[in-house]
Amino acid sequence: MNFDKELDASGLNCPLPILRTKKALAELTAGQVLKVIATDPGSVKDMQAFAKQTGNELLSSAEEGGKYQFFMKKK
Amino acid sequence: MSKKLAIIATKGTLDWAYPPLILASTAAALGYDVQVFCTFYGLQLLRKDTSGLKVSPLGNPGMPMKMPFGPKWFKDINWNIPNIVQASIPGYESLATTLMKMTIKNCGVATIDELRDLCVEAEVKFLACQMTVELFGFEHNQFIDNVEFVGAASFFEFAGETDICLYI
Numbered sequence: 001m002n003f004d005k006e007l008d009a010s011g012l013n014c015p016l017p018i019l020r021t022k023k024a025l026a027e028l029t030a031g032q033v034l035k036v037i038a039t040d041p042g043s044v045k046d047m048q049a050f051a052k053q054t055g056n057e058l059l060s061s062a063e064e065g066g067k068y069q070f071f072m073k074k075k
Numbered sequence: 076m077s078k079k080l081a082i083i084a085t086k087g088t089l090d091w092a093y094p095p096l097i098l099a100s101t102a103a104a105l106g107y108d109v110q111v112f113c114t115f116y117g118l119q120l121l122r123k124d125t126s127g128l129k130v131s132p133l134g135n136p137g138m139p140m141k142m143p144f145g146p147k148w149f150k151d152i153n154w155n156i157p158n159i160v161q162a163s164i165p166g167y168e169s170l171a172t173t174l175m176k177m178t179i180k181n182c183g184v185a186t187i188d189e190l191r192d193l194c195v196e197a198e199v200k201f202l203a204c205q206m207t208v209e210l211f212g213f214e215h216n217q218f219i220d221n222v223e224f225v226g227a228a229s230f231f232e233f234a235g236e237t238d239i240c241l242y243i
Contacts, residue, residue, distance in 0.1 A: 013183040015101040019193055022104035040183075053105045 001060065001071050003035040004028060010039045010067065017043045018050050021072065025056060028074045033059065036070040043068055079237040080107045081230070086243065087116025089128040089172060089187070090138075095120065095243050096190040102239075103197035111194075112230045114204035117243075118211065121203050121218045125187050129172040133161045143177035195221060202230060 007024045009017040017038045024034050036047070044061060047070050051058035059071040080102045084095040095117070099109045113121050119128055132138045140154040161167050179186065185193070194201070205224040208215070215224060223229075234240050 011183040013185075015097050015104070016183070016185055019100055019104050019197075022197075050105065 001035075002033065003071060004032040006035045006037070008037045009043070010037055012038070013040050014042050014046070018046055021047070021050065022054075025072065025074050030074055032074050034072045034074065036072065038068045038070070039066065041068075043070075047072070078107045079233070079239075080109045081234040081237045081240045082109070082111045083230070083240075083242045084111055084113045084117035084120055085115050087119035087128065089130040089175060091243070092120050092125075092128050092187050093190070095241075096187065096194060098241065098243075099199045100190055100194045100197060103194065103199050107238075109194075109197075109199040110202060110230075110233045111199060112202045112204065112225075112234075115207050118203055118207055118213065118218075120187070120191070121201055121222050122213075123217060123219055125191075128187060129168050130175045131168050132156070132171050133158055133168070140171070141178070143174055143181050191219070195219070 005024060005028055007020055009020050012020070017036070017040055021034070021036055024036075028034060038047075040046075044063075047058055047061060050056070051072060055075040057073040057075070059073055060069075062069050080099070082095045082099060086092070095111055099111050102109050111120075119125070130138075132140050140156060141152065142150055142154070144150070176186075201219070201222045202225050203218060203222050205226055208224060
């Protein structure tokens with residue numbers, strides 16, 4: 001998937017992946033896509049909850065080799 | 076209009092410093108308007124020097140006492156140290172705090188200073204209870220900038236209109 005910015009939140013624990021995601025999204029313009037990599041298992045549900053509450057769209061969420069990868073489209 | 080969260084932070088230990096700051100920073104990231112009212116021991120959260128925040132395993136049966144270093148089998152041991160021993164060894168709390176800080180770092184958990192900076196950056200408003208500031212003999216210059224020194228009535232002005240209000 002194409003993306004405009006990548007955020008590596010590996011090794012960070014709650015709530016840092018969400019806070020960093022919020023900050024990274026702030027640097028994008030509407031419609032641009034942010035790729036987030038995280039290792040916190042709690043981030044899977046948290047990213048969904050974050051998207052639902054902020055209106056940003058979670059395009060995909062996947063796990064690969066113990067790492068979680070998210071693509072989020074800025075509102 | 077954005078949702079609102081008010082938190083009353085009353086605890087002044089390293090472990091209890093986390094819940095208000097984690098919830099405040101996360102809520103701010105979700106677009107909430109957040110105020111944290113710090114009173115009694117919760118004032119420790121707002122001091123420039125946060126080294127006063129310590130953790131005590133004494134009289135806290137819910138706290139696992141594990142070592143943050145060494146091989147896995149060693150880290151997995153839960154050191155069951157009787158209260159009477161904990162109470163009589165000088166510096167036991169400082170040792171436990173040092174070990175806890177190592178564990179926090181190993182787990183990728185933010186430090187209190189880091190979380191607080193993130194809150195300030197996200198425009199979380201911190202209120203300090205003026206009455207307890209005086210009660211404990213603190214000076215305003217011992218606190219971080221942007222703290223407002225107020226009384227209970229100021230807290231209710233915001234709390235009365237919130238969607239969520241928590242006492243921690």
